[in-house]
Amino acid sequence: MGHKELSFASQAAPALPGDSIDHVDTPALLVDLDAFEDNLTRVHNRVLQAGLKVRSHGKAHKSPAIAHRQLAAGATGICCQKVSEAEIFVQAGIQDILITNQIVGLRKVARVAALAAHAKIAICVDHPLQVEQIGDAASKQGSHLDVLIEVDIGHQRCGISNAHQAIDLARTIEQYSPHLRFAGIHAFRGSAQHMRLPQERAAAVSSAVEKVRGIIRELEASDFHCDIVTGGGTGTYMLEASSSLYTEVQPGSYVLMDTDYAANTPAADSPPLRHALFGLCTVISVQAGHAVLDGGLKAFAVDHGLPRLQLPGWSVQTLSDEHTVIVPEVGAAPVHVGDKVRLIPSHCDPTVNLHDWLIAYRGQTVQEAWPVSARGALF
Amino acid sequence: MGHKELSFASQAAPALPGDSIDHVDTPALLVDLDAFEDNLTRVHNRVLQAGLKVRSHGKAHKSPAIAHRQLAAGATGICCQKVSEAEIFVQAGIQDILITNQIVGLRKVARVAALAAHAKIAICVDHPLQVEQIGDAASKQGSHLDVLIEVDIGHQRCGISNAHQAIDLARTIEQYSPHLRFAGIHAFRGSAQHMRLPQERAAAVSSAVEKVRGIIRELEASDFHCDIVTGGGTGTYMLEASSSLYTEVQPGSYVLMDTDYAANTPAADSPPLRHALFGLCTVISVQAGHAVLDGGLKAFAVDHGLPRLQLPGWSVQTLSDEHTVIVPEVGAAPVHVGDKVRLIPSHCDPTVNLHDWLIAYRGQTVQEAWPVSARGALF
Numbered sequence: 001m002g003h004k005e006l007s008f009a010s011q012a013a014p015a016l017p018g019d020s021i022d023h024v025d026t027p028a029l030l031v032d033l034d035a036f037e038d039n040l041t042r043v044h045n046r047v048l049q050a051g052l053k054v055r056s057h058g059k060a061h062k063s064p065a066i067a068h069r070q071l072a073a074g075a076t077g078i079c080c081q082k083v084s085e086a087e088i089f090v091q092a093g094i095q096d097i098l099i100t101n102q103i104v105g106l107r108k109v110a111r112v113a114a115l116a117a118h119a120k121i122a123i124c125v126d127h128p129l130q131v132e133q134i135g136d137a138a139s140k141q142g143s144h145l146d147v148l149i150e151v152d153i154g155h156q157r158c159g160i161s162n163a164h165q166a167i168d169l170a171r172t173i174e175q176y177s178p179h180l181r182f183a184g185i186h187a188f189r190g191s192a193q194h195m196r197l198p199q200e201r202a203a204a205v206s207s208a209v210e211k212v213r214g215i216i217r218e219l220e221a222s223d224f225h226c227d228i229v230t231g232g233g234t235g236t237y238m239l240e241a242s243s244s245l246y247t248e249v250q251p252g253s254y255v256l257m258d259t260d261y262a263a264n265t266p267a268a269d270s271p272p273l274r275h276a277l278f279g280l281c282t283v284i285s286v287q288a289g290h291a292v293l294d295g296g297l298k299a300f301a302v303d304h305g306l307p308r309l310q311l312p313g314w315s316v317q318t319l320s321d322e323h324t325v326i327v328p329e330v331g332a333a334p335v336h337v338g339d340k341v342r343l344i345p346s347h348c349d350p351t352v353n354l355h356d357w358l359i360a361y362r363g364q365t366v367q368e369a370w371p372v373s374a375r376g377a378l379f
Numbered sequence: 380m381g382h383k384e385l386s387f388a389s390q391a392a393p394a395l396p397g398d399s400i401d402h403v404d405t406p407a408l409l410v411d412l413d414a415f416e417d418n419l420t421r422v423h424n425r426v427l428q429a430g431l432k433v434r435s436h437g438k439a440h441k442s443p444a445i446a447h448r449q450l451a452a453g454a455t456g457i458c459c460q461k462v463s464e465a466e467i468f469v470q471a472g473i474q475d476i477l478i479t480n481q482i483v484g485l486r487k488v489a490r491v492a493a494l495a496a497h498a499k500i501a502i503c504v505d506h507p508l509q510v511e512q513i514g515d516a517a518s519k520q521g522s523h524l525d526v527l528i529e530v531d532i533g534h535q536r537c538g539i540s541n542a543h544q545a546i547d548l549a550r551t552i553e554q555y556s557p558h559l560r561f562a563g564i565h566a567f568r569g570s571a572q573h574m575r576l577p578q579e580r581a582a583a584v585s586s587a588v589e590k591v592r593g594i595i596r597e598l599e600a601s602d603f604h605c606d607i608v609t610g611g612g613t614g615t616y617m618l619e620a621s622s623s624l625y626t627e628v629q630p631g632s633y634v635l636m637d638t639d640y641a642a643n644t645p646a647a648d649s650p651p652l653r654h655a656l657f658g659l660c661t662v663i664s665v666q667a668g669h670a671v672l673d674g675g676l677k678a679f680a681v682d683h684g685l686p687r688l689q690l691p692g693w694s695v696q697t698l699s700d701e702h703t704v705i706v707p708e709v710g711a712a713p714v715h716v717g718d719k720v721r722l723i724p725s726h727c728d729p730t731v732n733l734h735d736w737l738i739a740y741r742g743q744t745v746q747e748a749w750p751v752s753a754r755g756a757l758f
Contacts, residue, residue, distance in 0.1 A: 008466035025486045081701045087387035102663040107404050129716045158664040284481040285537040297729045321728050322460045337508045349700050350676045
């Protein structure tokens with residue numbers, strides 16, 4: 001029935017090192033290496049100078065090539081959100097991973113416990129059942145894991161909410177299995193990252209720090225020591241870094257950026273990061289009053305709004321599964337079938353997750369094609 | 380630097396044939412085979428009895444396993460939206476493919492022309508440059524392609540808009556290269572599929588038919604014969620099938636369905652299709668007033684709204700990258716960490732594109748794990 005002998009380029013990279021960026025096949029994601037490296041160096045230096053560790057979040061880029069650059073720039077390790085993501089990063093040689101999530105289900109805990117035999121793995125919990133599942137799996141596997149208690153600092157998603165719960169859970173961690181170690185607190189608030197004004201973000205982090213500090217005080221009073229206090233993202237990392245409480249921060253989007261993060265007003269002492277991630281599309285149809293690009297909802301996530309077109313006088317009107325319709329202002333220069341145009345994604349994480357490749361370039365030349373190895377790693 | 384010797388389950392299917400559906404790892408997509416087969420049989424029988432061909436759209440499922448079932452149920456061939464999709468389906472043994480899109484760019488036309496040496500391939504055009512690019516590539520490759528002229532019937536995306544343009548373009552197709560054959564008209568309006576009332580959809584298709592009929596009349600008067608008139612989707616296929624104009628229809632979502640299509644009021648003679656596609660998630664955290672599932676924006680597309688939870692008394696509040704927060708009505712039965720729940724996707728095409736596997740089950744038992752082989756085929 002099949003043509004097993006046939007082999008097509010279906011999964012090949014849209015460009016190779018040395019190609020001109022004009023020859024990248026579309027729709028593709030480009031990474032401007034100058035901007036990427038600026039962002040990487042600036043954020044890491046600020047955090048390291050403040051005396052904290054950087055644990056870059058791999059969920060934003062899903063690419064071991066980027067993780068290795070983050071480690072080379074001083075990151076302690078990376079964060080993942082999924083067990084299967086962590087597997088892919090460990091396989092690529094990353095040795096220190098925090099899974100910033102609750103891991104529930106016997107298949108998943110068995111995989112985490114197996115992974116912990118090959119790398120330093122930490123996970124988060126907010127319920128005794130999670131501790132029991134991972135404890136049983138680690139005992140069976142003979143591996144050891146660090147366990148962080150997640151505290152809800154206003155995100156209203158996962159996390160315990162008071163010291164009483166924290167002490168009970170720390171006790172469960174310490175008593176349930178000698179394969180688990182209570183290592184500290186995970187306190188991250190996604191919604192704080194996107195508050196537009198610096199004073200809003202400062203107030204959110206300040207209130208989080210107060211809450212976490214109170215919980216830690218009571219944990220210490222019950223002889224549970226918090227080695228690690230981790231959290232903070234691209235929008236707030238310097239607030240956590242100057243809190244005298246957090247020991248590490250977890251920025252993810254900072255190396256790539258997107259229009260949603262760029263819409264934040266930066267703090268006075270914090271120049272804005274640069275857009276390093278761009279969608280590249282080809283104009284495939286030109287009509288009276290609009291033109292059509294060859295990438296749509298399967299190339300750009302729209303949960304944080306439409307991608308922003310970088311073409312003077314033109315803007316994005318709508319996206320459908322495979323197309324983006326763009327429209328001109330009066331007097332805009334015409335576009336032509338075959339033209340290539342760039343768009344800045346509105347939300348980098350789910351956009352990168354739609355692509356198998358990131359095309360890293362400098363100037364006009366492709367330097368590397370980075371596989372998005374953990375693309376679609378959902379489990 | 381890497382652990383090349385390590386091998387983890389990262390890309391493995393979340394279930395195997397014979398597994399209970401209670402043991403499917405999450406977040407996963409399930410396909411209810413009874414509903415799937417009902418939808419398949421019902422739509423194909425209605426179209427075939429009306430004397431038209433069914434050319435199922437592969438962009439909805441991206442899975443050769445489904446395409447082969449569509450062919451076995453009488454489909455003539457499939458539609459694809461992308462060259463790389465078509466490559467994957469040809470490699471899986473599908474021999475007759477219409478790419479319902481304009482193919483622009485020298486790399487892409489070279490790939491289409493190469494593919495046409497192995498299978499019957501048709502493409503769409505709305506501009507002479509597209510004809511020239513594919514004509515040159517087919518001549519170089521020595522392959523032959525059918526070329527359809529796309530007519531804009533109200534979608535305001537791609538497509539020519541009058542008979543004059545159609546005749547010019549048909550002449551270009553016939554004259555530019557002996558490797559191209561003018562084969563007819565592609566006339567599809569995505570927006571008509573989701574008009575809620577049957578009379579709205581009927582009016583849209585009626586006006587499209589009138590426009591296309593006028594263009595075909597003038598093409599025939601200039602000696603350009605239209606073998607193929609193709610279009611119509613899950614929302615309108617029976618309208619095109621009873622038009623005495625279309626020769627084939629292109630439904631895609633019909634086998635899987637989603638909440639957006641289910642929100643259409645069906646025509647009186649057309650009982651609604653069944654939901655066959657379900658997201659399966661695990662409750663990973665339970666808090667006062669809400670609970671959290673282990674799949675978010677990377678498991679469910681939200682461009683057509685939030686997925687619909689199938690859990691009495693609970694509803695979806697919000698999705699973030701990796702989580703879905705669900706909230707109870709007063710008096711709803713509690714959920715527990717580890718519970719598995721189902722959600723109906725709002726838009727099947729971009730949701731399937733987020734997953735590497737479709738888990739086909741019957742009753743309580745997994746029958747097959749279908750790879751979404753063309754997942755992410757963007758080029």
